[in-house]
Amino acid sequence: MPSSPSAPSPRSGAPSPGAPSPPVRVAPPQGPIFSIDVECIATDATHNGRAVAQIALVDAASNCLLNLYIKPTQPIFSYLHDLTGLTQEVIEEHGTSLEEAMRTLRAALPTNACLVGQNIRMDVEWLGLIEGQDFGSCIDLAGLFRVWNSRYSSYTYFGLDHLSTCWLGDANDGKAHNAVTDAQKSVRLFHARSALDDDPAQLQQQLTLLLNTPRTPSFAVRNPTYDNVCMGNRKTCTCGAAFFG
Numbered sequence: 493m494p495s496s497p498s499a500p501s502p503r504s505g506a507p508s509p510g511a512p513s514p515p516v517r518v519a520p521p522q523g524p525i526f527s528i529d530v531e532c533i534a535t536d537a538t539h540n541g542r543a544v545a546q547i548a549l550v551d552a553a554s555n556c557l558l559n560l561y562i563k564p565t566q567p568i569f570s571y572l573h574d575l576t577g578l579t580q581e582v583i584e585e586h587g588t589s590l591e592e593a594m595r596t597l598r599a600a601l602p603t604n605a606c607l608v609g610q611n612i613r614m615d616v617e618w619l620g621l622i623e624g625q626d627f628g629s630c631i632d633l634a635g636l637f638r639v640w641n642s643r644y645s646s647y648t649y650f651g652l653d654h655l656s657t658c659w660l661g662d663a664n665d666g667k668a669h670n671a672v673t674d675a676q677k678s679v680r681l682f683h684a685r686s687a688l689d690d691d692p693a694q695l696q697q698q699l700t701l702l703l704n705t706p707r708t709p710s711f712a713v714r715n716p717t718y719d720n721v722c723m724g725n726r727k728t729c730t731c732g733a734a735f736f737g
Contacts, residue, residue, distance in 0.1 A: 512640035512647070515695055518686045523604035523628040525552035525682065528597075529675035530615045533578060534570040538733040539724030541569065544618055545578050547593055548671035549600055554679050556672050557600055563587035570719040575711050577668035594619065604628040609678040610652040633678060636685050639703045652677060654707050659684050659698060666708070 531546040543564035549557045561583055571578045597619070607630040609615060621627060634649050637659075641648040653664040656677045688695040711718075716728035726735060 515692075515699060516636055516638075517689050518631070518636060518682075521606035521629070521631070523606045524602060525679065526550065526557075526601065526605045526607055526627075527609045527675040527678040527682075528601075528607055528612075528615050528619070529609060529671040529678065530618050531576040531578060531669060531671045532572075532618070533564065533568055533576065533583075534572055534719075534721045535564065535566040536569050537721050538731040539722040539729065540733045540736075541721075543568075544590060545571075545576070545583060545587075546671040547597060547619065548675045549597060550672065550675040550679055552679060552683075554676040556676070558597060559672050560588065560593040560596060561586040562590050562593050564590075570721050572718060572721065574668055574715075574718065577670050598626055601627060606631060608633065608682040609675065610634060610655070612678075631682065633681055633685075637681075637699070637702065639699045641703060648703060650702050650707070651710060652681075653710075654702065654705070655681055657708075658701050658705050664708075 527548075527550045529548045529550075530544055532542040533545040535541040535543050543562075543566055545562050545564060547558065547560040547562065551557055561578075563583055568580075568583075571580060571583070573579060603626065605627045607616065607627050609630075610633045612630045612632050616623070616627075616630065623629065633652075633655065637655055638647040638649050640646075652674060657663040660677065660680055662677065688698065712723040712725040715723055716725050717723060717730055722729055722731035722733070724735070729735075
């Protein structure tokens with residue numbers, strides 16, 4: 493997912509009046525399942541200064557179909573290596589233009605594809621993909637895995653790392669992200685969540701596990717600034733740039 497504050501994984505949503513609704517059922521996809529994921533590098537010191545540097549496309553069986561590296565046209569301020577795993581060597585050796593990468597992606601992505609992922613619409617926005625033209629629909633894991641938190645009378649949402657730890661037994665343990673493995677985790681999580689739609693008791697048990705399991709602070713919380721780049725933590729922002737969403 494993009495390393496930008498524009499794609500937050502919020503802990504608690506806005507207060508919701510009344511009793512919580514039942515867990516969302518997974519609507520049957522209208523096309524084949526795929527996941528895309530994007531990693532971004534920093535083009536300046538602000539939390540909005542980002543450019544796409546890696547694009548992954550994964551199919552419903554978690555097979556990696558594309559792993560594309562991008563040479564940004566803007567000067568690179570930081571590769572944000574500890575977050576993205578990206579380096580100058582990787583980008584220079586394997587990178588291509590964003591335009592060429594998007595031609596490759598569009599050629600491989602069926603126009604009726606159902607994209608699944610954490611904050612998937614942010615990845616779609618980063619890439620300039622158009623629903624109904626480049627792909628058919630998308631399903632955001634954030635909504636599927638939300639849990640009613642009676643302490644705050646609101647829904648709590650979870651990041652990909654926490655979901656993977658609790659539901660897949662695949663803890664990130666502070667390692668750098670990678671667009672391919674993040675997309676693969678998204679597909680596995682979608683299947684795991686879909687499989688419990690007809691088992692409400694087990695589904696509720698697994699969702700409660702998310703709420704009761706201690707969460708590792710996000711990269712932005714642990715590192716308000718990294719390599720002189722503001723990481724977009726609203727409470728500790730150092731650059732003064734705007735927040736969106």
